[in-house]
Amino acid sequence: MLAALAVCLLIALLIGSVVGPFPLPIGDVIAAVFGATTAEPTNTILFQIRLPRVLAAMLVGGGLAAAGATYQTLFRNPLVSPDILGVSAGAGFGAVLGILLSLPVLAIQGLGFVMGLVTVAVVYALARALHSQNEVLVLVLAGIVVGALAGAGISLVKILADPYNQLPAITFWLLGSLAGIKPIDVAGFAPLVILGLVPLALLRWRVGVLSLGDDEARALGVNVVVVRGIVIAAATLITASAVSVSGVIGWIGLMIPHMARLLVGPRYDRVLPASALMGAAFLVLIDALARTVARIEIPLGLLTALIGAPVFVWLLARSRRVWS
Amino acid sequence: MLEARDLSIGYDRRVVASGIEVAVKRGEILCLLGPNGAGKTTLFKTLLGLIPAMAGEVHLNGQPLATLSRAEIARAMAYVPQAQHLEFAYTVLDVVLMGRTAHLGPFAGPRPADRERAHAALASLGIDDLASADVNRISGGQRQLCLIARALAQDAPLLVMDEPTASLDLGNRLLVLDRVRTLRESGYGIVFSTHDPDQARELSNHVAVIADGRLAAYGSPDETLTAATLSAVYGVSVAIERTESGRHVVVSANNTRPSTQ
Amino acid sequence: MRTTRRGALILLGAGVVASGARAQDRTVVDSAGRTITLPPRITKVFVAGPPASVLTYALARDAMVGWVRAPSPAEKEFLAPPARDLPEAGRLTGRGDTASLERVVGLKPDLILDFGSVSETYRSLADRVQSQTNIPYVLIDGRFDATVASIRLAADILGRKERGEALAQYAVTTLALVDRVVGKVPQDKRPQVYLARGPEGLETGGRGSINTEIIERVGAVNVAEGLNGRGGIFAASLEQILKWNPDTIITLDRGFHAAVQSKAGWSDVRAVAQKRVYLSPGLPWGWIDAPPSVNRLIGLRWLLAQFYPAEAGIDLPADTRAFYDLFYGVTLSDAQVARLLGGAPAR
Known part of the structure; x- marks a missing residue:
């Protein structure tokens, strides 16, 4: 099954590399990726714009889905998503603060990442x-409280921001x-x-045992505090780095694990x-859609919600017995 | 061998019971009795090392529990919780395989040998045919057996069972008790909590009764499960009757009537 | 220009694509102090945001390749073909853009032009897009004080020096007129202004904000203290407005303008009682802000005419016609001028 999913991801990557508003022949794309010399603007579009996006979509989608499953x-x-502990709100606050302080883009991303952590x-x-x-x-409740505080911080920054130069940047950043x-x-x-x-891959068995609850997991020989601490740190690292480059993309971390x-x-x-694997393939395809369906770019969160919400309802109806 | 030495139990700095001295060896069953809220669950968690002792010590094979790692404890003592609904639809085999965790490296998953051990545990309880069933879709008794199988797969000589028959119907209760008896005969040491003094009398080598913040009685079933002790501990007047088959049953002293057996 | 790429791995470390400089290329320094190499003739310009689209339309509409947002039919009436019919190309801000970078590259513009903030954030955004697309990216200072210099710099960069000089002269003349008129009005005779936005008139721009910049430039006092020049639009309450008690209200909302006299509570506000509520024209772009670009120059004249009719002595219809002719390349009919000055309705 995993092999089949890996093949799906490869197909998605190929589709993602070929599809875009600027039509590039599939032969040229494959040749260019394997080192052949290609003409402009193929080179710029492929290596500077499209492939970075495809790779980023793969990492963000795979990372968010893995963090959500975790x-x-x-x-x-099963209704928890990767930003349950407030990482998205924190990263968002860091990024908009960076915009308010007129920092360079890399510093804004860095501040978002650090504030998420x-x-x-x-x-x-x-x-x-x-x-x-x-x-x-208590962790979940603390996450809600601190996340709400960070959300209030974002609202405050929006009020303080310059409406023509900073506010649009803030709005777009949060999409x-x-x-x-x-x-x-x-x-x-x-x-x-x-x-x-x-660490998630290494501790995969012990994380699964944690799903039995703290007491049972400890009685089965798992050092719950250590494993949970490592796993939260790892999932937070993934989510914070994803959010700092891509903004908040909902639904993937919730829906894909289901x-x-x-x-x-x-x-x-x-x-x-x-x-x-599924999250990576899904976001690569969604991003290909985001840059092709209209003349302008469609925010990813909008597409994942449009697709995610009905699929999730279908999953609820279908898989109720899987977890309830 | 599991031993509590002058143990005080409690949580959040509040002592629930103190002066507890109990022990269980391989091939023995220790039954824990006590009214609701007396601290049976707290004592269980303390014996398992899930919460720290307020005073005194728990010794596992001669070593203080506090000095052992979780994996070391898990290899010596297995916990059989009350069967609950699980959030994820694991198969019976998945659940039993988790019993192997303490024998796996920190970064490893189960190997074929672990699967064999899990199947053997299921087979020894006669439920190997349920291996691929959804654990939330089998009967309560089967689920309880599944958790016992998990404890067996853990390869620990001591089993700590928290009211394993509490929510079971008659058939399932008899099935589980029968298996527990077989386990003792094959050499497991078992700590077992129950609300049923008749069950305790029938099953155990030793009985410990926790009440009023102390060990109210500790000894053989005949010494501990007396009408006087039970009446005092549970606050109701009880009598003990002997049935025609020679068994003892606890009945209400206010409503004594001849056995229908 | 051809570059060889070996494998997708290089992509991770890839920096700036080497650009093949040609002999006729020229270098310019933009408002952020960035040195940029440009081809000798600029024939295609991609505008990064709304203020840049107004500036570029005024200076070099023949070179535009698209709008940030396609003009509506009502706006098109006040814009010249063929530029007014260009498609929507989206906005470029570096993150969550609506403009597709691939399409931008596909359009092969000679230049991407942004008019607005030159802060570190925008400077690094410009550098990123420039190195990624290999298209020169120019930042022009969008502060209102810099308008004259910015028009000249943009014109120079776009290769439209003559046209730029004409527009810059207009700006110089207008600002001089403002200073002359305002100088004639003693401090205590200048209006206390409230900028009413939204259908209820309960949104306003704080003192020192970019939204009220030109109101303050003509000597008026913005009664909404705001956040010491930070922020932009915020919500005000009627109670607060009664306390501020402005003698003049500028509104951008036609519905509010029509209803304010009969709105409960408003009749106690001095400006409403004295019937000094003015509806700002808003086509094809706002006269007060929206976007903050050269469209505000005619707003200055309009404000002078409302605030100081005697001192300014402005012939507003003639000035309007002249500005639309010079900046937007459209000749207005009398009916159009009347509709504009009556707060031309959006259709």
Whole structure:
């Protein structure tokens, strides 16, 4: 099954490389990727604009789906999405603060990334400090509280921002989009996503055991606090780096793990790779759609919601017995 | 061998019960009894090392529990929780395989040998045919057996069972009790909590009764499950009757009537 | 220009595509101090945002390749063909853009022009897009104080020096007129103005914000203190407006203008009682802001005529006709002028 999904991803990557508002012959694309010399503007469009987007879509989609599958397992709740601990709101606040301070783009992305991590660190520290018997519940509630604070911060920045130069940048920044991705962005965030995926892959079995609840997992020999801490750090790293380059793209982290569970069952060690592959293929295709359906770019979050909402309802109707 | 030495249990700095001294060896069953809220669950969690002791120590095979890692504890002692609904539709085999976790490297998943061990555990309880069934779609008794199979797959000589018959119907209850008895005979040491003194009398080598923040009684079933003790602990007047087959049953002292057996 | 690429891996580290400079190329320095190499003749310009589209339309509409947002029929009436019929090409801000970079490259513009902020954010955005697309990206300072210099710089960059000089002269003359008229009016005779936006008139621009820049430029006091020059539009309450008690209201909303006399509570506001509520014209672009570009120059004259009719002595219909002819290349009929000055309705 995983092999079939990997083939699907390869096909999606090929489609993503070939489809775009500027028509490039498939032969030229393949030749160029394998090192052949191509003429302008093919070169610029392919290597500076389109392939960075395709790669970024693959990493963001795969990363968000993997993070979503992880949090759903960790929090034993199939309705959880990767920004449950406030990472998106925190990263968004960092980025809009960067825009308000008129920082360069890379610094804005960096501030978004750092604030995403800081937000989750605050949530985690808060939950630990409260010493609750039910740490999972306190984590989620702390995430809601801190996320709401970051949301208020975003609103404040919007009020303070210059309406013609900063406000549009802020608005667009908060929309999910891969339209402005540069090769250097991909080079910057790809290692971070991979760095986050590695511990999840290594701890795949233990994360699955955590879905039984803290007491049972500990009685089965899992050091719950350590594993959960590592896993939250890894999933946060993935989500924060994705959000800092692509903005908030909803639905993928929620919907894809459900589809993966339909295909490979609920075991996390299978859901993780399946979600990553499916999320990657899905976002590559959605992004290809985003740049071709209209004369102008369509925000990704809009397309994922348009497609995600009905698919999710269908999944709910179909798979109710899978998890309820 | 699991041993509580002058143990005080509780949580959030509040002591629920103290002065608890109990022990269980391989081939023995220790039954825990006590009214609701007396601290049975707290004692369970303390014995399993899930919450720290307020005072005193729990020793597992002669070593203080606090000095052992989770995996070391898990290889010596398995926990059989009350069967609950799971959020994810794992198969019975998936659940039993999770019992192998303490034997796997930190970054490893189950190997073929672990699958064989899981199937063997299921087979020993006579439910190998359920291996690929959805764990949320089998009967309560089957689910409880599945959790026992998980504990067996854990290859730990001690089993700690939290009211394994609590929510089961008559047929399932008898099935589970029968298996528990077989496990003792094959050498497992078992800690078992129940609300049913008759069950405790029938099954256990030792009975511990927790009430009023202390160990109210500890010893053989005949020493502990007396009408006087039970009346005092549960706050109702009870009598113990002997049936024609020679069994003892606990009945209300206010409503004594001849057995219909 | 041909470049060889080996494998997709290079892509990760790829920097600037080497650009083959030609002998006739010239270098210019934009408002952000960036040195840019341009071809000798600019025949295709991609506008990055709304202010740039107004400036470019005024200076070199023959070179435009598209609009940020396609003009509506009502706006088209006040724009000249063929530029007014160009398609929508989207907005370029570096993130969440509506403009497709692939399409931008496909259009092969000689230049991408942005008119507005020259902060570090926009400077780095310009650098990114330039290195990514290999298309020169020019930033022009959009502050109102810099209008004259910015028109000249943009004209120079676009190779439209003569036209730029004509527009710059218009700006110089207009600003001189403003200074002369305002100088004649003592401080205490200048109006206390409230900018009413939205159908209820309860949105306004704070003092020092880009939205009210030209109202303040003509010596009026913006009664909405705002956030010390930060921010833009914010919500005001009628209670607050009664406390500010402006003697003049400028509104951009036709419905509000028509209804304000009968709106509950408003009749106690000095400007409403004295019937000094003025509806700003708004086609093809706003006269007060929206977008903040050279379209505001005619707004200055209009404000002078409303605030200081005696001192200014402005023939507003003639001035309007002249501005639309010079900047937008359209000759207005009397009916069109009347409709504009009556706050031309959106159709």
